[in-house]
Amino acid sequence: MRHRNRLNLIGPLLLFALSATASFGALAKAPAAAAAPPPVPLLWKVSDQDNAVYLLGSFHLLKTTDYPLAEEVEAAFEDAASLVFEVEPSELTSPATMAKFQSAAGYENGKSLSTVLPEDVKARLAALLSASGSSIEQMETTEPWAISLGMVMGMAQSAGFRPEQGLDNHFIRRAAEAGKPVAGLETIDTQVAAMDGTPHSEQVYSLNKLLESPQEAVRELLDLHQAWRSGDVERLDGKMRKEMQTHTPVSYRMINLDRNNAWLPQIEKRLSAPGNDNTLIVVGSLHLIGEDGVVEKLRARGYRVERICSACAEG
Structure with missing residues (x-):
């Protein structure tokens, strides 16, 4: 990773999350709903001759209301001898991980937020921060991708979402309780580099899209969540993957395509391992869907691929 100024990333992200919560909370909070059926799972089984x-x-x-999970997901967990996540769980909680984010979110070569944001985008950001008693000067050393991350976290938290309830963290806890081995498909360095390496122009585009219509961004977040709950691959592909591919193509390649390609040999190694031990791999939905997704890439390599979903018409 390139040398960068050190900064306290926790402060800006928490500040922005609190600001976003105050700004978006009225829209995001909805009446309590009746108990819903379990989410329709985005679950596939990829097989070779023995595992x-x-x-x-x-x-x-x-949210807590997204649990319990579908029976198929529980069965896959029980059948798996080990679990794999994007990053090995112990690395996520390492003190070194936050230091890497802190370093990556800063600037080099004398740049700052004011030098990379167009005046109209800077004005929108300043207005949003000012409404909560903050200022853009507190963000001056933070890159747009990290500000967008804080903004999305604020939106999500105001809508009742919590990272500890995320599917990844749920299964990290379950694996620990069951004594099942865990591993990662990449290091935290790889993940941070993917976000940090995206062009400033595309970072600014994404931030400006959030700032132009925060209420619409909240609605899109809720719509994506509903599409995930419904197991709607086509809707997720259109609203998440294709939009990213169209509007921020370099970011799409670095954050999605390149990482998918890097994961394939590791997944195939699990399939080619001797014995019949199965593996449950839990990754962001973006990485599984569409023509560039891991599912279709494995299908193209000749593996048997089936969607495990009793509520789906698709096989």
């Missing part, structure tokens, strides 16, 4: 890999599409922040 299998289950691929489960995650929503990284969920």
